[in-house]
Amino acid sequence: MAELLLRGTELGAIDAVLFDKDGTLSISEPQLLTLAEARVFLCLEQVSVERRDPLKDLLQRAYGLKSDAICPAGITAVASRDHNLIATATAFVQVGVGWPEALALSEQVFAEADAVDARRTADSPLPTSSTTEGLFLWLEQLQVVGVRCAVISNDDMxxxxxxxxxxxxxxxxSGLWSAEHRPRKPDPAAVHGLCAEMGVDVSRCALIGDANSDLRMAVAAGIxxxxxxxxxxxxxxTPxxxxxxxLVHAWSELSVRPSFP
Incomplete structure (x- = not known):
């Protein structure tokens, strides 16, 4: 049992902290940008020349792609892989591809992009800079006072x-909840499922994420x-x-201290 503080202000007693992954534990924007751009490139190869410009525009807006950045509230940043796939298929449909063909093309594109995704390639380990600054020290603090940690993410296991x-x-x-679990976030029942697996009370958990859907889910679940x-x-x-x-702008702004009933 511990007291969580933000910039010295007490927030409440906690037994566990649930972390989002992309954009919270991980500086994932460079990898997500590369992945989204690869998906756009591969999609454009699947259509005739006259369809490429409108399809490119649709995909860039759907993915939240800007010149050298990803919109932190867009589907590439927030949504699951299958939601991104459905958005891609919908973009194909809007340039005149039939729905069955659009789904098949999207599956093909995603499989090809996944094959070179640096986040998943075993022989291309992630650079250490892709963890958010100060994360290890913060996790060490939590471990020292016995606060358990979990990941709740729309990435797969x-x-x-x-x-x-x-x-x-x-x-x-000690806990992981992915897009393969049911229900998945942002359903508040995902929080309940994860807490039940860990054996902790939802009301004694903190949740830290980079999206409004994370925060709404937490409160609706009873955090x-x-x-x-x-x-x-x-x-x-900034999201x-x-x-x-x-709002937490750096892990060093958070601290914990033991508390007793």
Missing amino acids: AGIEHFLGAHGLRGYF PHPLALGYTAAWRT PLAEPHP
């Missing part, structure tokens, strides 16, 4: 395990409002997080 393993983080996390925290430091563009949720 392979992506989560690869990230944690590549950075030596697996030992800090006290001050313990649903928005993390802002992993994107070139548009709703106030008055507490």
